[in-house]
Structures are given as structure tokens and as C-alpha cells.
Amino acid sequence: MSDSAKTAARAAKNSTAVRTLARVGFAASGIVHILIGIIAVSVATGGSGGDNADQSGALARLSEVPGGVFLLWAAAISLAALGVWHVLDAFLDRTASGRDRVSHIVKNVGKGVVYLTLAGTCTVFATGGSASSSGSTKSLTAQLLAAPGGVLAVAGIGLVMLGIAGYLVFKGATRRFERDLRMPSGAAAKGVRVLGTVGYIARGLALAAVGVLFLVGAITHDPDRSTGLDGALRSFADLPFGKIILILIGAGWMAYGVYAFVRARLARL
Template identity: 35%
Template sequence: MATGALRGPDLRHVAHAGREAGRSGVVVAARVGYAARAAVYAVIGVLALMLAAGHGGRTTDTHGAVVEVARQPFGSVLLVLLGVGLLAFAVWRFVQAVLDVEGKGRSGKALVTRLVFAGSGVIHASLAMFAFNLLRGHAHRGRGTQGMTAELMSKPFGQVLVGAVGVVVIGFAVQQFMQAAQGKMLEKLSLTGLAARRRTWVERISKAGVAARAVVFLLVGVFFIQAAIQADPGEAGGLGEALGTLAAQPFGPWLLGLVAAGLVAYAVYQLLVARYRHIATP
């Protein structure tokens, strides 16, 4: 045997160490990713709160939140951290989708869930690339919701497809409302050991955050259905447009402020997930 050659037990030890390193990498990616999502929603919520309170601010979406981060002191450093975090979250979503680390299975419902994970991975990877391109001075926001709606509407049965997207988004919003009402988002959090009072606040913040995000998705779904009915892509809108619609209603500042506070709560919930969620590994 050549000097330094690995024996069977050594190979098994190396393989085991590699698997452990991979599992640790998945856990780190997930926790860093959830923290990055928290930062994005915190920026969106705080800007909307400022607008509702009459202290500047604006309604914006996830891309606008990344741009706002770039405008801050040490913006380049913050962009790198945010981009890495969003890319880490994309990796975690792909692990959930492809490796099925959470044991969803292969039923119809499970495959849909895993497809949603994959779609979320693509969205967050795209947002990470936007952050990195912004750092290089070559950022491009793409077609936006209305541009994508126009392209979809140009396809055969385009109006039906746009309407179907609206129905799916509304269905997701309803599912989020149900999760908030039943507290299901807390099931994967390891809260054992927390004092009762602190646990109560974790539950309240989590439920408020998920419910507020559901309101925004509900409006986005309605926008898609309006676009389909009127055959007008201009009726479609994303997160920023949904917040703007709230601001334009009677008692708009109060409505906007309430939902904006909820989005900040959602950001806190994402931080709680980063800290307390049980991360399944391959």
C-alpha cells in the first residue's frame, strides 16, 4: 500500500465529515437566508410606516428595498451581505424542493409545495443577482409585474392564465390567513425553554406578521384578476402597488400604517425563524 493511502475506516471518516459539513452548510444557509428576508421586509415595512406617519417614506417592493439598502451608509458592504443572504436562502429553498429534506413526499399536494419552494428559490436568487448587479452599477429591475402580465396575456388564452395566477395568489393569501389564525407557522419553531410571557409575544408577532403579508398577497391577487377581466396588464401590480392602494383608500394612512406595522412584525418573525426554526438536513 502506498504511503499516505487512505484505508477503509479513514475513507468512511472523511465521508462522514463531508456529510456533516454539508448538513452544517445547509443549516447556516437557511438561518442566514431567513435573516436576509427579515432585512428586506423590515425596509419595506419601515418605509411604508414613515409614509403613513407623514415623515417621508414610500411604498415599494423587494427590489425597491434592495435599492434603499444601497443608499445607506456603507451601502456597498450592506449590499454584499444582503446579496449573500438572499442567495443562501435560494440554496435552502432548492434543498427543500429537490432533496425533500422535510419529507413532503410525492403526493400531488407535496409536489405543489416543493414546486413553490423551487419558485421561491428562483425569485430569491434573482433578487440576490439584482443586489450584486446594483453593486456593480449594472442593475436592471426587469419587466416588473405589469410587463410579465403583458407577456403572459399575449399568449393563447392569456387572460385565462392571468386570471388563474390571480386565483392562485388569492388562494395562497387565504392559506396564510389560516396559518395565522391557527398559529401553524409556529410548529417548526423550537420554543422549548422560552418563558411563557416571551413565548406569548413570539406567537403574537408571528401571527400579526403572517396576516399582514397575507393582506398584501390578497390585493396582488385581486390586481391580477382585474387585469384578466379588463384585458389590461396595467391593472396588475405587486407588493408596492398593493401598499399604494391601501394608502389611497379612505383612512388610508391608518390602513397603510396597520399593514406596514404588520410587515415589520413579519420581519421580526423571519428573525425568529432564523433563530428558532428546526432546519432539516439531507
């Protein structure tokens, strides 16, 4: 990247408009997480059988409320801005070096891709379309399994998911998420810590289940076993005391959604 391009990219990253949209993006992500949590709890209590307990199910619900299309467009724009901000931050922030810098790049590029993908899904629903995260996951798994070395690729995805899940649980349990925030003081700080800890651990447990399903799909050579977040959350209901576990995970996702609203206000950008 040329010096002029770097300067332009740095200016874009630090612009007030992009920072504002990035903060709104955190709030939009919070709405999605809260809706996924609500669907998960509904599944555990016998409702929402037709709703996917994932991003597509949450956005489908959002599209049905009054003003939902406007909210979806606002979410798409802000999430896209948040994704771009993470990608730019990955390469323009040079406060770290060596392995720390590599880790910084990988984490922020990964986050950027996730937010940009979610922005694209919001756009699909905003324009009147529909999407199924579960169906897309099954399709991807089937294509990989049909390719040479596909079993190893699917198993690799599962292991990566488990690694990310472990990091999320670790980040919640050790409260490393506080590094992302300008922490308040007093009772407010305690509230933020509870929301962040519970939210990150719940997200980690759900993502671990997604990783396990990818591994099962690889071992059985059955793409229908890899059902993404929706199937992962529903799989908890089949475990002993699974409905209670699913309710707790759903509540944790809602807690993370509230934390995301807090992050929209307190995030270090």
C-alpha cells in the same frame, strides 16, 4: 438523480456552512421586510413618494446607507444559500408521502425560487444596477395579455396569488408557523407568536391585493393595473380608512421582519 448525486446533494443541504448561510438568509429577508414596512408606513403618512413599497424599493434604500453594498452582497449570498436549501429540502426530505409530499415539494420549490430571485435582485443593486419590481410586473402582464390565452394566464396568476395569500393568513391565524421553529418557553414564546401571527396575516393581506390587481388587469386587459406589491400597498391608501389600514399592514411587515430574525435563530433546519 443518481445515488451519488443524491448523496452529494444531501451532504450539501446538511453542511454547517449552508445551514449557517440559510439562517443568515432569514435575517436578510427580515431586513427587506422591515424596510418595506417602513416605506409602506411612510407612504401612508405622506412620505417616500418616490420609493417603491416592495423589494426593489427596500434594496434601493439599503444600497444608500454606509456599508450598504457589503450588506447587499452578504444578503445576496445568504439568500441564494437559503433558496438552494429549500430546493434541496423539497426533494431530499422524505418524511412525508402522498399528497403531503407533493405539497412539501411545491411549497419548498416555491420558497426556493422566491429567495433565489431576491438574491438575484440583491446582486443587481450590489453591482450598482437598479430594478423595478413594479415595472417588471407590468411588463410581464403586458407580454402575457398580448399572447393567445394571455387573459386566462394573468387571471390564473391572480388566483394563485389569492390562494397563497389565503394560506399565509391561515398560517398566521392558526400559528402553524410554530412548526417551523424550535419554540422557546415563557414570555419569549408569547412574543414570537405575536410577531408571527401579525406578520403572516399582514403579508397575506398585501399579497391578496396583488392578486386582485392581477385579476383587474386581466378583466380590463390593462397591464398598468398589475403593479405588483408597490401598487397593491398604495391601493390601500385609496380605501376608506385606507391610510390606517396601510399603516397597520406596514407595521405587520415590520413585525414579520423581526420574526424573520427570530426564525434565523430558531428555525428547524
